[in-house]
Amino acid sequence: MRETKPLDKVATIAVIDDSVPLCEMLCDLLNEEGYLTQGYFSGQTALEGMADTPPDLILLDIDMPYMDGFEVCERIQSSSLLKQIPVLFISSYSDLDDKLKAFSCGARDYVTKPIQLAEVKARIETHLSLRAYQQALEAKNETLAKTLAELKATQQQLVQTEKLAALGQVVAGVAHEINNPVSFIIGNGHVLKRNAERIESYLTDVHQQSLPSSILARRESLRIDNVVSDISPLVGDVLEAASRVSAIVDDLGLFCSQQHADKSTLKLSELVADAIKWVTANRGFEYAISLELDDSIQVIGNKRQLVQVIINLLNNGLDACKGQQFSPQIVLTSGIGSTQNQAWLSISDNGPGISDGHVQKIFDPFFTTKKVGEGMGLGLAICHRLIAEHGGDLTVQNLPEGGAKFTISLPITD
Ligand SMILES: Nc1ncnc2c1ncn2[C@@H]1O[C@H](COP(=O)(O)OP(=O)(O)OP(=O)(O)O)[C@@H](O)[C@H]1O
Ligand SMILES: [Mg+2]
Structure with missing residues (x-):
């Protein structure tokens, strides 16, 4: 290859001709006109050289030994790197067929x-x-495609925000209407439970006395013993159901709320410890947990919300492990992100992981694989939203050894 560099023009022309004098002469003439040139004396060396430093235009001789100009041109067209470069053939006057x-x-x-x-x-x-116009057009197209994608994303976000705002208003109204009667049910339910215990203990005493046969017959026909022993569990069920309704309304309210939550500097390991305390209080020690936390990490956020996110992720991991032969194992790890202004916390479990078809949907509100009554499908949607509101991100991946790993990233500084 022969390469020369004149000063003023930047366009590079590759000249491919097996006739060394002709090739050199063309390069010299083009240099004098201010072009950069690359001279190649065979198709093979040209293809290798141009793959390293693609020129802006190619002058290609047809008649060459070993690999003629047509073959070189075909190879250029099949190379993604070179195919856009204009090729000008050098032909004799008479060869019309060659030109075609x-x-x-x-x-x-x-x-x-x-x-x-x-x-x-x-x-x-x-x-x-x-070629320059074509390149400018391609660049414009790329910018347009990017702008269009950004517009679509913004539009989707706007629609989502508007939907949430509308939903938020409805939920706030409904929550208010539901919360009043539900708190009556819960308050009175507790009174009823205490009263039922008293009645039960009183009747136990009464039944130890010798009672008239008419009373004993009534006790039998009305199945008083069954009725009395049913009262406590039934009231217990009512209370549990009412608490669940109240929790759902709270979840919905939280999901739709646009309120700004107070933020402060928080120790990540303490948030984790708080969340584990809550989960253990509700579920007992049904799982093994290992902590690989960097104790020095502090994040900026709202304590209540962040603890809630960690609780949700822990509960999900433990729920996923239900029904498996081996006992649940949760691993929590933390660290500082590569950009230095983000910290991360990951929560991994040894459950079945998330099936391919579900990965895209798990952060959608109301997506759940749990049975009716066991999950609303709002946990992850709330977590995602809360973490986004913190300026962070919540992502998920399946682990190669099985199980799912959720990673929260959070800003370290405001
Ligand atoms: N660690 C996990 N392993 C496997 N699947 C998971 C895991 N975490 C979440 N999922 C899947 O994502 C779904 C949505 O989770 P999400 O927390 O949003 O709702 P949920 O747990 O079903 O109900 P709830 O509203 O009570 O949280 C779950 O039903 C489950 O299918
Ligand atoms: Mg959940």
């Missing part, structure tokens, strides 16, 4: 021997400016 074949191989134009510099220069200029 050149176009069918992908050539943009041809120049004829003997070479007329003015003609070559005019054709080169035309194709270089066409």
Whole structure:
């Protein structure tokens, strides 16, 4: 290869011709016109050289030994790196067939021997400016496609925010209407439970006395013993159901609330410890937990919300492990992100992981695989939203050894 660098123009022309004098002469003439040139004396060396440093335009001789110009052109067209570069064939005046074949191989134009510099220069200029327009158009298209994608994302976000705002208003109204009667049910339910215990203990005493046969018959026919022993569990069920309704209303309210929560600097390991305390209080020690936490990490956030996120993720991991033969194992790890202004906390479990079809949906509100009454499908949607409101991110991946890993990233500084 022969390479020379004149000073003022930047366009690089590759000249491929097996005739060394012709190739060198063309390079010199083009250099004098201010182009950079790459001279190649065979198709093979040209393809190798151009793959390393692609030129802006290619002048290609047809008649060459080993690999003729048509084959070189076909190879250029099949290379993703080179196929956009305009190829101008160098042909003899008489070879009409060659010229037609050149176009069918992908050539943009041809120049004829003997070479007329003015003609070559005019054709080169035309194709270089066409190429420049094409490149500018491609760049504009790319920018347009990017802008369109950004617009679509913004539009979706706007629709989502508007939907949430509308839903939030409905939920706030409904929550208010539901919370009043539900708190009556819960308050009175507790009184009823205490009273039922008293009645039960009183009747136990009464039944130890010798009672008239008419009373004993009534006790039998009304199945008083069954009725009394049923009262406590039934009231217990009512209370549990009412508490669940109240929790659902709270969840919905939290999901839809747009309120700004107070934030402060919090020790990540303490948030984790609080969340574990809550989960253990509700579920007992039904799982093994290992902590690989960096005790020095502090994040900026709202304590109540962040503890709630960790509780949700722990509960999900433990729920996923239900029904498996081996006992649940949760691993919590933390660290500082590569950008240094984010910390991360990951929560992994040894459950079945998340099936491919579900990965895209698990952060959608109301997506659940749990049975009716066991899950609303709001946990992860709430977590995602809360973490996003903190300026962080919540992501999920399946572990190669099985199980799912959720990673929260949070800002370290405001
Ligand atoms: N660690 C996990 N392993 C496997 N699947 C999971 C895990 N965490 C979540 N999922 C899947 O994502 C779904 C949605 O979780 P999400 O917490 O949003 O709702 P939920 O747990 O079903 O109900 P709830 O509203 O009570 O939280 C779950 O039903 C489950 O299918
Ligand atoms: Mg959940």
